[in-house]
Amino acid sequence: MTDNPWNNSPDTEGRFGGFGGRFIPETLMPLVLELEGAWQEAKTDPDFIAQMDGLLKDYVGRxxxxxxxxxxxxxxxxxxxxxxxxxxxxxxAHKINNCLGQVLLARRMGKTRIIAETGAGQHGVATATVAARFGLECVVFMGSKDIERQKPNVFRMKLLGAKIIPVTSGTGTLKDAMNEALRDWVTHVDETFYVIGTAAGPHPYPQMVRDLQxxxxxxxxxxxxxxxxxxxxxxxxxxxxxxxxxxxxxxxxxxxxxxxxxxxxxxxxxxxxxxxxxxxxxxxxxxxxxxxxxxxxxxxxxxxxxxxxxxxxxxxxxxxxxxxxxxxxxxxxxxxxxxxxxxxxxxxxxxxxxxxxxxxxxxxxxxxxxxxxxxxxxxxxxxxxxxxxxxxxxxxxxxxxx
Amino acid sequence: MSISRIEAAFAKCANADHSAFVAYMMAGDPDLAQSRELLMGLPDAGADIVELGMPFSDPVAEGPTIQQAAQRSLLVRTKMQDVLALAADFREVHSDTPLILMGYANPVHHMGWSKFARLAAKSGVDGLIIVDLPPEESQPLAMALADNDIALIRLIAPTTKGARLQQVLSGVSGFVYYVSITGVTGAAIPDQQQVARAVKDIKLHTGLPVAVGFGVRDPQTAKTIADCADGVVVGSAIVSQMHKKGASSALELVKKLAEAAHGNI
The missing domain is CATH 3.40.50.1100 (Rossmann fold)
Known part of the structure; x- marks a missing residue:
């Protein structure tokens, strides 16, 4: 992968051209800066890579x-x-490729509580699955409308030991679940790792999720x-x-x-x-x-x-x-x-x-x-x-x- | 005279040997007319500085009280232009009280940083707080505001420490806003000792006044926080009173809070 000139994107501020960056409240800035450092270190650490590769093969089925x-x-x-x-x-689904990497990183950073947002429930299920595998507390934010239309996944997450928080603010869908997850993160900064499910969010998430996917x-x-x-x-x-x-x-x-x-x-x-x-x-x-x-x-x-x-x-x-x-x-x-x-x-x-x-x-x-x-x-x-x-x-x- | 209006307000309070009381409210909640009534009454009720919230659909740093106020405001179709018009109305009547707009990046970005700064200056706005615009992302807006003599007020959180504290505090203007809790607005009661330590740390790096907010909801807490800071901000409690009982009752609360912050209880 080192011969791929696209490895230079994003830049050190998390910019892809004029897009990306870190538009978040100050409370979270020190956390995402720490996360960025931890990810840059982990992704080139042979032990981390070996652990990832082993689980991708035996647990995910890659x-x-x-x-x-x-x-x-x-x-x-x-x-x-x-x-x-x-x-x-x-x-x-592909979601678990990302969840596995982020949860391993959370463990490496000493975080004990995993939070995630989910829309259809696939990312929530994948996160709850990996959290169960590693015995970590897992809280999933899900819009109240989505809970209604995705009942089987809600039950799967509960079976996996995750706590589901219904989000009624805003329109009760994925974007509101993400708002609520960010609010939770602002409140529980020390012990919490936010596993974002898509290649968006503040830097380093878009890069980290891309690397993992x-x-x-x-x-x-x-x-x-x-x-x-x-x-x-x-x-x-x-x-x-x-x-x-x-x-x-x-x-x-x-x-x-x-x-x-x-x-x-x-x-x-x-x-x-x-x-x-x-x-x-x-x-x-x-x-x-x-x-x-x-x-x-x-x-x-x-x-x-x-x-x-x-x-x-x-x-x-x-x-x-x-x-x-x-x-x-x-x-x-x-x-x-x-x-x-x-x-x-x-x-x-x-x-x-x-x-x-x-x-x-x-x-x-x-x-x-x-x-x-x-x-x-x-x-x-x-x-x-x-x-x-x-x-x-x-x-x-x-x-x-x- | 925008930035100097903020300086003068803090200086006046310092001379009177008390903290500044900063009152927050949401523009357009429950509608423009009623929010104008509250806004206009704030200085006489004892607010030394006024923060006017600009509604946003996805306010990630707010607790339920201010989230719902923003939703009510957007439901009656409050626009950025309406918020600026409210500011202009305020400035016409109150020439000395600093007016700070507080909100989120996207509506301002959508209007354009420069255009917003020009219009805000024209409406008599003295400062701006954009919750989701950390120093790393604020350069273009900071320049536009500086051109118009408007302060870009930065937030310092309990998680802002060491080298970062120094970095965030370099190049600040107006005052420094210390977020007293790790959490959303109105969520928890701040710990006075922790706040006092943080304010002391901040003052090692800047000569600007430090106002403290996010968890202050009653006169007693306002008094405790006022004892260790140059200013104390109350938001959710005022917004909640406005929602439940209307403008005149909210102004009664502001009076009590201001007296407490001024050390008169």
């Missing part, structure tokens, strides 16, 4: 496979489509070269905060001929004002510790996001994506709730893989791209989560009573 989605490729009659199977990880792209790059003898023409991933996407993209940033394509949630349509497409429909602003593209009104108040997928239902995006967008290194498209539901069913029927609603958004655009690229094309998509958690929501949308 490396995850790459899989040639032959019937979907035939269906679209275009480019060859490969999935990176991160939905096969322990706990069913880039295991996805490192594996996938080697695997696809081994199987196909060449790099893909495009890497595609869904974007909420953007941690699975940056994890896939990062090891490819230097491969100038590989298109990097992120797919945001267009909800009920970009014109409807009910979407979660911060890059396509937002503008730069400051929230949750970083400067990045945000959905906001004409007075700088943060707008509510909407998506059928609770995991994409966030009005911001990781700052590195804002940067890659502005310099044109990555492309950002979007898919609506309806398109994601169609892709969800198509993938289930043709490949026998029930995708989470999040990657179903990516899949919705993969079809167009495959046709556009034609038979010689090669697409690598990150299947970042499995759809078991979404079965009830999908049934509801399809008008099926369970």
């Amino acid at each position: 490396p995850s496979a790459v899989y040639h989605a032959m019937r979907l490729s035939e269906h679209f009659d275009g480019a060859k489509i490969w999935f990176k199977r991160d939905e096969l990880n322990h706990t069913g 880039s295991v996805i792209g490192r594996e996938a790059r080697a695997q696809i070269v081994e199987r196909e003898g060449r790099l893909p023409d495009a890497c595609v991933a869904c974007i909420g905060g953007g941690s699975n996407a940056i994890g896939l993209f990062y090891p490819f940033l230097n491969d100038k001929n590989v298109r990097l394509i992120g797919v945001e949630a267009a909800g009920r349509g970009l014109q409807s004002n009910e979407h979660a497409a911060s890059l396509t429909g937002g503008e730069p602003g400051i929230l949750h510790g970083n400067r990045t593209y945000l959905l906001q009104d004409d007075d700088g108040q943060i707008a509510d996001a909407h998506s059928i997928s609770a995991g994409l239902d966030y009005p911001g995006i990781g700052p590195e994506h804002s940067y890659l967008h502005d310099i044109g290194r990555a492309e950002y498209l979007s898919a609506t709730d309806e398109e994601a539901l169609d892709a969800f069913q198509l993938c289930t029927r043709l490949e026998g893989i029930i995708p989470a609603l999040e990657p179903a958004h990516a899949l919705a655009r993969v079809g167009d791209l495959a046709k556009e690229m034609g038979k010689d094309g090669l697409i690598l998509m990150n299947m970042c989560g499995r759809g078991d958690k979404d079965v009830f929501a999908v049934a509801d949308h399809l008008g099926v009573e369970l």
Whole structure:
């Protein structure tokens, strides 16, 4: 990885171009500065790396496979489509790659209490899982609306020993859960480690989460070269905060001929004002510790996001994506709730893989791209989560009573 | 005369041998008219300095009381322009009492640092506190404010120690705001001994007055904190009284708090 010139980003102030930084109350500044030092040290410490690698292999089940989605490729009659199977990880999504690293770091820093925010519950489950594995106290903040629509994950977290705090402030969704987690952190500074679930927040979080998730792209790059003898023409991933996407993209940033394509949630349509497409429909602003593209009104108040997928239902995006967008290194498209539901069913029927609603958004655009690229094309998509958690929501949308 | 207005207010209190009482309220809660009534009455009720909260949708450093006040304000569609208009109304009537705006970075950033600084100066604003803008990120705003003679007031927290304390205190203006607790506004009662030690440490690095806030909610605590600082800030208690009983009752509370802070109880 040392030959990757992109290792220079972010700069020492946590800036990706004009994005990122550390926009947090002074109470937290000394903590994030300490965290930054601890992370820079840990990530080059052979003992820490060995511990991570061992757990990624035996506990998470890495490396995850790459899989040639032959019937979907035939269906679209275009480019060859490969999935990176991160939905096969322990706990069913890419989230655990990040949680494992952050919880190990928390232990190294002598922190005894883990807090996390969660939307769909996947990050909460992954954090509660790793906290249980290491016997640490775990508190998860979750919007009251999300608790209602993600009951199975709430119960999983409780089984794992986590305490769930329902967040009723604001709109009772992911951004409010993150506000509340920050408030908790300000209050319990000495013993608490905040495990942020996406590649956003104050520096060093966007960098740390990218470093931890880039295991996805490192594996996938080697695997696809081994199987196909060449790099893909495009890497595609869904974007909420953007941690699975940056994890896939990062090891490819230097491969100038590989298109990097992120797919945001267009909800009920970009014109409807009910979407979660911060890059396509937002503008730069400051929230949750970083400067990045945000959905906001004409007075700088943060707008509510909407998506059928609770995991994409966030009005911001990781700052590195804002940067890659502005310099044109990555492309950002979007898919609506309806398109994601169609892709969800198509993938289930043709490949026998029930995708989470999040990657179903990516899949919705993969079809167009495959046709556009034609038979010689090669697409690598990150299947970042499995759809078991979404079965009830999908049934509801399809008008099926369970 | 903006920054000097802050200096003069602290000097006046020092001459009278008491602390300054700083009263915080939320602009637009429950609506502009009622919040104007409270704002206008604060100096006569004994507030030496006024902090006017600018509502934000995601105030991460606030406890429930001020969070809900911001939500009520946004519900009646209070805009940044309305907050600045309130400030201008205040300045027209009260020429000596310093007026500080307090809020979060995004609405100010959205308007543009320079434009905001110009409009704030025009509205008679003397200082600005942006809770989520630590010194590392405040350079562009600090320059815009300096051009308009507005103080950028920095927060010092219990976690700010050693070399960082010195760094944060270099280049401050107006006064220093010491956050008396690790927590959100209105959350816990500050420990007087710990606050006294912190204020002493801060004063090793700066000649500016030090005001203390975040956990002060009753006259007794106001008096205890006033004994060890140049100023004492009360927010949540006033906001809560305003919400429950209205402006005149909130002003009654301000009177009691100010008397306590001034050592008259």
